Amino acid sequence: QVHLQESGPGLVKPSETLSLTCTVAGYSITTFYYWGWIRQSPGKGLEWIGSVSLSGITYYTPSLKSRVTMSVDTSKNQFSLRLTSVTAADTALYYCVRVVSSASPFYYYMDVWGRGTTVTVSS
């Protein structure tokens, strides 16, 4: 059974960089092509941040594109998220997810979610 575990600092100062890692357990990360990140601000809905493929192809939500970088490390069975120049608006519960995708027919969805890690942006 696949388990995803987010890790990283729970507190980040404004203007600094948020860095999170997702460790894939019980499964090789190379078995699925895309992996992603989703966040949820306190009391709010889900916001897709983006996804990264094993070959480094990325999709980012337009509103965060200029500040986001995602990458995969197959040797560690991990993938990561970097979000630069954070503000209080980036305070949220961050989930890492496994993506199921197909080109024909086209579909793209998340079938496995981590438990999430809370990141607070504050000085």
Place this chain on the structure above:
Amino acid sequence: SYELSQPPSVSVSPGQTASITCSGDKLGNKYVFWYQQRPGQSPALVMYQDNKRPSGIPQRFSGSNSGNTATLMITETQVMDEAHYYCQAWDSSTVVFGGGTDLAVL
């Protein structure tokens, strides 16, 4: 940018049928996915490709998608079905979520 609209809340009595809608322009031309998020838990996929149930999801859950509206239907609703439900689609190389619907079973 593409938007998906959901009613903020839906109420249903135990044993009755709950319908949660998700609306978007020509949504019927896209696949829709549904996630259930119980309080304090991570979201979980309950419907994929409009009307397919993942393993472990009861047959009480069904989905449809036509025109501009997708619907998640839960028959014989139980208290354990109380949760937030989010629809999701893909548009212009981005994932789009609906705002979520709070299902109250009372």
